[in-house]
Amino acid sequence: MNRIIKIIFLDILKNKIILGYTFILAILSWSSFGLEDNSAKGLLTILNIILFTVPLVSILFATIYLYNSTEFIELLLSQPIKRKKIWLSLFLGLSLAMVLAFFIGAGIPLLINAPDSVGIMMLVVGCLITLVFVALAFLSSILTRDKAKGIGIAIMGWLYFALLFDGIILYLLFQFSDYPIEKAMIVVTALSPIDLARIQILLHLYVSAMMGYTGAIFKDFFGTSLGLLLSFSLLCLWIIIPFFISLIKFKNKDL
Numbered sequence: 338m339n340r341i342i343k344i345i346f347l348d349i350l351k352n353k354i355i356l357g358y359t360f361i362l363a364i365l366s367w368s369s370f371g372l373e374d375n376s377a378k379g380l381l382t383i384l385n386i387i388l389f390t391v392p393l394v395s396i397l398f399a400t401i402y403l404y405n406s407t408e409f410i411e412l413l414l415s416q417p418i419k420r421k422k423i424w425l426s427l428f429l430g431l432s433l434a435m436v437l438a439f440f441i442g443a444g445i446p447l448l449i450n451a452p453d454s455v456g457i458m459m460l461v462v463g464c465l466i467t468l469v470f471v472a473l474a475f476l477s478s479i480l481t482r483d484k485a486k487g488i489g490i491a492i493m494g495w496l497y498f499a500l501l502f503d504g505i506i507l508y509l510l511f512q513f514s515d516y517p518i519e520k521a522m523i524v525v526t527a528l529s530p531i532d533l534a535r536i537q538i539l540l541h542l543y544v545s546a547m548m549g550y551t552g553a554i555f556k557d558f559f560g561t562s563l564g565l566l567l568s569f570s571l572l573c574l575w576i577i578i579p580f581f582i583s584l585i586k587f588k589n590k591d592l
Contacts, residue, residue: 341413341423345430349402355438358394362386362442370450380451380459383443384538387463388531391439392470393495399431399474400491404484424587428475428580435467455538462534462572469530469575470495475583479590502529530575533568 349355369382403410406427413423443463447456477490506525526532 341426342430346434349434359438359442366443366446395467395470396474396491396495399471400478403478420588424584432471436464439467465572466534472576472580476579479583479586498529498531527571
């Protein structure tokens with residue numbers, strides 16, 4: 338198993354797309370801090386990168402890589418290796434490479450320019466978001482053999498969590514503005530990993546004061562130690578559940 342992880346990890350690190358992704362993240366991160374006198378503005382710029390660019394690259398690259406590795410997976414299946422070990426090795430190899438790319442590109446600038454709780458929070462959240470969308474990529478790629486459909490599912494998944502989900506939340510807030518649904522929004526937030534990440538980072542940036550009464554409710558809940566633990570637990574569930582579903586389908590799939 339460790340040997341398979343090493344092969345996949347080293348193979349991805351040599352990929353020009355990953356090298357380019359790391360380089361672009363580094364340019365954006367360093368320039369965000371270099372062009373702004375206030376580090377908070379630079380952190381907000383990196384926040385947008387974490388919430389939009391990182392999920393998109395993670396889910397797209399992982400999905401395409403899995404489809405391109407079909408022959409390699411079939412070769413592994415012909416060996417006396419359990420399917421669980423193969424699928425888990427693929428996930429760990431991909432995840433380690435993507436997290437390392439994020440850490441080098443955005444994590445190092447964060448630790449140097451914002452070596453406080455906010456910078457560490459953004460680094461941890463960025464790594465978790467990477468793992469979440471790699472797990473979603475595994476699920477989308479196992480749902481269909483058609484590469485175009487699989488990539489389409491991955492893109493639609495990213496669009497839903499990055500854009501459509503917020504639109505649905507705003508619609509609900511406007512439609513039920515006469516009712517006290519702010520507390521219900523805490524539960525609804527758990528349905529989107531990107532929103533969980535956004536709220537945690539904004540609360541640590543002390544921007545929640547600009548979010549009105551809803552922001553105060555979020556701060557009262559997610560700002561506590563219990564809320565922090567719960568939000569990270571939910572993000573971990575967003576990694577475990579999609580991967581576990583994909584693992585079950587991979588075990589039963591006739592390749």
